[in-house]
Amino acid sequence: MRFWLFSLFYLFTSLTANSQVVGKYSIVNGTIEFTSMASLETIKASSKELKGLIDPATHSVAFRVANNSFLGFNSQLQRDHFNENYMEADLFSNCTFSGKIIDEVDFNKDGKYPVRAKGVLNIKGISQERIIKGVIYIKGAELFLTSEFLVSLSDHDIRIPRIVQQKIAPEIEVSLTAKMKVQK
Numbered sequence: 001m002r003f004w005l006f007s008l009f010y011l012f013t014s015l016t017a018n019s020q021v022v023g024k025y026s027i028v029n030g031t032i033e034f035t036s037m038a039s040l041e042t043i044k045a046s047s048k049e050l051k052g053l054i055d056p057a058t059h060s061v062a063f064r065v066a067n068n069s070f071l072g073f074n075s076q077l078q079r080d081h082f083n084e085n086y087m088e089a090d091l092f093s094n095c096t097f098s099g100k101i102i103d104e105v106d107f108n109k110d111g112k113y114p115v116r117a118k119g120v121l122n123i124k125g126i127s128q129e130r131i132i133k134g135v136i137y138i139k140g141a142e143l144f145l146t147s148e149f150l151v152s153l154s155d156h157d158i159r160i161p162r163i164v165q166q167k168i169a170p171e172i173e174v175s176l177t178a179k180m181k182v183q184k
Contacts, residue, residue, distance in 0.1 A: 023182045025054040025143045030178035032065050041167040045072035056107035061117050062098040086158050087124055096122045110139050123156040143180040
């Protein structure tokens with residue numbers, strides 16, 4: 001009888017311990033970069049103002065970056081054209097992605113998890129359903145996220161004038177890194 005009670009207690013505590021899901025993760029430190037590699041010019045810019053959340057209970061993700069927060073470029077004129085002409089930052093202040101992680105992740109266990117998130121990428125007010133790959137590293141109460149993907153300018157109605165078409169690539173390489181911690 002004692003053994004049976006002990007076994008039941010052990011089973012109950014191990015099940016509840018394994019089913020506990022940590023709170024939501026939010027970005028403590030995040031960077032998003034883009035690179036345009038065209039035949040005549042390479043343009044790079046980055047922002048350290050990436051914001052985001054991951055909710056392990058629902059596998060939901062949401063990320064946002066202000067368009068006017070990107071720095072770098074090859075000149076101030078390029079940055080001005082990016083904000084005014086291509087991104088229309090006065091009308092469309094943020095780029096966003098929201099969706100759900102579609103792969104299994106044990107948020108209670110340290111490890112490396114290749115993931116895909118299915119959701120909506122909104123750039124310049126135009127939403128595109130996407131599946132974006134990434135890698136989640138969990139270590140204690142911290143989560144590290146990396147991702148690389150391509151964005152087609154035509155998918156988001158970003159038109160490049162003929163005069164600079166050889167200086168701006170039709171597909172932009174995007175990469176992000178984020179350190180996230182459980183919200184308190």
